[in-house]
Amino acid sequence: MSQVADYVLQRLTGWGVHRIFGYPGDGINGFLGAFDRAGGDPGFLQTRHEEMAAFMACAHAKFTGEVGACVATSGPGAIHLLNGLYDARLDHQPVLAIVGQQRRTSLGAHYQQEIDLISLFKDVTEYVQYCMAPPSARHLVDRAMKTALSSRAPVCLIFPEDVQEEKYTEPPHEHGAVRTSIGWTKPRILPDPDEVRRAAAVLNRGRRVAMLIGQGAAGAREEVTEAADLLGAGVAKALLGKDALPDTLPFVTGPIGLLGSEASHKMVMGADTLLLVGTSFPYSEWLPREGQAAGVQIDIDGRMIGIRYPMDVHLVGDAAETLRQLIPLLIRKEDRSWRRFIEREVATWQRVLADRARLRADPMNPQIVAYELDKRLPDNAILTADSGSATTWWARYLRIRGDMKASLSGTLATMLPGVPYAVAAKLAYPERPVIAFVGDGAFSMLGMNELFTVKRYWERMNTDPRLVFTVFVNEDLNQVSYEQRVMAGDRINVETQKIPYVPAADFARLLGFTGIRCDSPDKIGAAWEQALAADRPVVLEVVVDAKVPPLPPHVRPEQMRKTARAFLQGDPEAVGIAVQGFKGKWQEAREHLPHAARR
Template identity: 30%
Template sequence: MSEQLDWISVGHTSDLPEGRVKTVTARTTSICLSHFDGQWAAMNNHCPHQRGPLGEGSIERGEGGKCWIRCPWHGWDFDPLTGKPPGGHEDSGQDIYPVKVEGDEIFVGLEPEPPHERTVSDQMAESMVNWGIKHVFGMVGHSNLGLADAIRMRVEAGEMKYIGIRHEGAAAFAASAYGKLTGHPAACLTIAGPGATNLLTGLWDAKVDRAPVLALTGQVQTQVFGPGAFQDIDLASAFAAVSKFSQTVLSTSNHSELVSLAMKNALVQQDVAHLIFPDDMQTNPSDKPASAPDGRMGRAVVKPSDDDVADALKMLNGAKRPILVVGHGAWDHMDAITALAEILGAPVLTTFKGKGLIADDHPNAAGVLGRSGTPIASWFMNEADLILTLGTSFSNHTGIAPKKPIIQVDYERMQLGKFHSVDLPIWAEIGAFCEAISADINRPADAPDQIGELADRWQIWRDEKETRLGEAAGKGIHSAAIFKVLSRIAPPDAIIAVDVGNNTYSFGRYFETKGQRVLMSGYLGSIGFGFPAAMGAWAATQDFDWLKGRKVISISGDGGFGQYPMELTTAVKYGMDITHVLLHNGELGKISKEQRSGEWPVWETNLHNPSFAAFAKICGAHGEKVVSPDAIEAALQKALDVEGPTLVEIMTDADLV
């Protein structure tokens, strides 16, 4: 018999004392191993009643000293040598596996593993690969095991990568940041019930910022939908508002087509797509082919109409002080936009979400406009006689002056004139618009030298930033000092994920970009975004050649990092090259400021924190604490030089923003 079996080691004799049972695993088979009266025995670990774990039970002595294994859940007994219950009923017995001991090592014999039978989950995971899903962030659990196994097989085939997170909210934020950075969706995987609902905040971040994401949630078995079984909630309703596409995968579904529709909605609509996988259908056999995007997606270029081009040229060629306001929606067209700005001799202002799309050291760059911006951008907004907006959403946070003449260009027609009418709304892909007008731009001969004015305004602002460094009052480091150093030493091609709070406002004002790509929770403004977003950005650097080798930096306050601190262990587990800059002021500083501004008493914004640098070291990362301005550069440079996760904790003054 032994010649026909696979003998699999399950431990050593010292692992299990006489008179005890334990759960062991041989390949993927869960086994109850028992040791009694000098004998070793093995049976299927699942009680036939409700699959109770027999290996967590006990050995009981019956009449005549007979040994029985008792299920810990409901007390069913089984003979450890035969697997039969006391009554000997054939239909309630357990499978028994042969055991042999060689030296002190215990082996269990299993039949040779049969070939894998392809499942519905396999079919759908293969379709996801074909549609370009490269990374899955998630948590494996009891209601997604069939789907998780299909993902495992794609990972082992080298077609996907998987990152096991500590909180599902972090998975959704990571996937959102991945989509914002690349324009391609990543997936996030959860169980039913609370695992699924934990995704919602991060998915809302993706939705309102137009980032493609594929959410994959387990669900209870179909036969217990509705009555209120364990972790049974109406996921279709829960995800209806946040997802552009949400469908339950049933045994009768066209499974490949569901993946195609989900991916098309994510990619074309730049939105959240959601698939619900009931537990019982995940392992149904399937011989159907996987789907692919071939013939399912059209070209994305939308050219402006001839009339719109003519009207835009008339307005631009008649303006003496035109400015460009660029939002995140223009991130993939910056070469064309910059070339147009140079022809126009026009300053380029960005929204906060668009920070970094043009480097601040470019002659045409005017920095960020709005609450998180600089006086440079505000000055040029005030002086402008024409505003050309490209990929902006006209957020009140930005403050584009509505009474000035405005040309608005966007590939999404619903964004045109969304909050108020504009003089010339143009439906077009931004790169196509720039190409259509660039050759016919004729600047007025008497137009002022706005580029020279830009240089002057930058010098005024930089001089003022230097004077602000003298405001420090011994309660912590001024944030201007931190971002002065980071502006100088951050790699020009770094990807920077910023959180929400005073740290974000300071970053917007003081950090000068040199080509870095900036990620943030824009319209949702969710605290906790920063570090999970950095994980998503790091994953993207593993997937796309144009991102490979780029350093990932994340920035947060102590409040933001405290939302998902254990994800630092995720970064350590997967060797993520992330440098986290943590501005520690001991409070929710932005909220304290708002309370004072609204003439409220400052209440319950103080925080009780550990040493975050020490916490980083405990997690296995590099950690360093900074308490004086002259130590900032050395600490940050050391962290940037480490290939792996690092955290620099900088003690700051909440009032110096």
């Protein structure tokens, strides 16, 4: 009879888990031996850090729709998982964490590496349990998987060292024992038909309907498109919904919020009716004022409905299923002037982006990097991003088309996921090109370490060899630097914000990868072509100007006052930022002038 650890891995393969990310330690010795005996199914993918293992598990869940899995040793290894698990928790992704613990006989003795794991994981997981006896392994695995899938949240199973190595026995047929089964089906969640009729009435009355969608609309592309057409609406996308709808549709206004587009801002602020589908976009300042717009929201999670904007109708249900019920009740709007306005704003915004990308900077404008990539993106690319100023260019410039996939840390907005997301995506889809946008802060923090993981597993990834890590080098924790100025009114603190130069391309070449360094806007197009033609992983190091501000689509007076106060305090980059900011806003203003005046 196999050991408990062997049984757990076998049970997980029955649930469709074939890859587990982790890092070894003696607290999971039983599982390490079981992985060896499993013969590669499930496979153990050794990352450079447990945090990155959890990020990869989260990314696997996001890109495949399956449960992602990670494993860590007791004590410090378990602690390291937390950030990646919180990323999954806040973005509603099913992830299983398997964690070791000291032997049962030592628990409560303040033993080495003994920590209260239940308390540690209580907030981040929907379900956390110890396996204290071999027969419990069966129902614990089954319950954890069913919970992860049903609640779309992380779960955690804790295995003391001695339990891992005990012989597995099936639960006895007696009182107190539980016998469970593998299996789960996605439920149909539909709102009350009367509420659907109420929603249709609200939407049919609206003259200027704005739609905002998120990752919950990912499986409702056709339904969202049809509803938007009937309503004459435009569609803005929260960051997690970037790949929910193609940006090639003329009424898709792109991102919203601080990283958003002027087209999204004008549409939402000019709307008299708001339809939210599968999103929990949290920033009220980028939504209409209360009472300005009637509201209808569709969300599969009743806990998240009506908590971002006061809604008139709350439809708890699956996005696609609910829209299919709603669409037959919608009356096509004959007045298409609102739709024409939105499409004009989208076209204008695309010209603004192109104009801004061409602005000169020292040594290079970061926007030109994204602009030139967008022209060359393969239609089946998978795009990942870190959190930082580069995220703004990723959100605005890279347009979704074909069957592209894209994701990042949405709600937690943590640094670091750009690289591990890309690695997990490439392992799941070795036949597809994968491109990551990463800041030099995140790359030097932990991201560059995972290039060793790529080197180790490259043979499993290279059906299509295109894997590009784009590192934006400005020697500044740029997003926080701007937030200091705009939100706090403080000048940049050089001691906290400036970081050492990272020779990313040189580092890539040390590993046998292609390393490309580009600091010229005249050469970035050729750099992208070289990167996308390489036969091995690529690190594209782009040296960009930290003084190019990630301008919001609408600058509020309070933001201007605080920025001015920061400049008056002697911010060393004040002049450069002011010049770049003026040029960026001038490009936006000139595109709204008549054509003759623009010339």
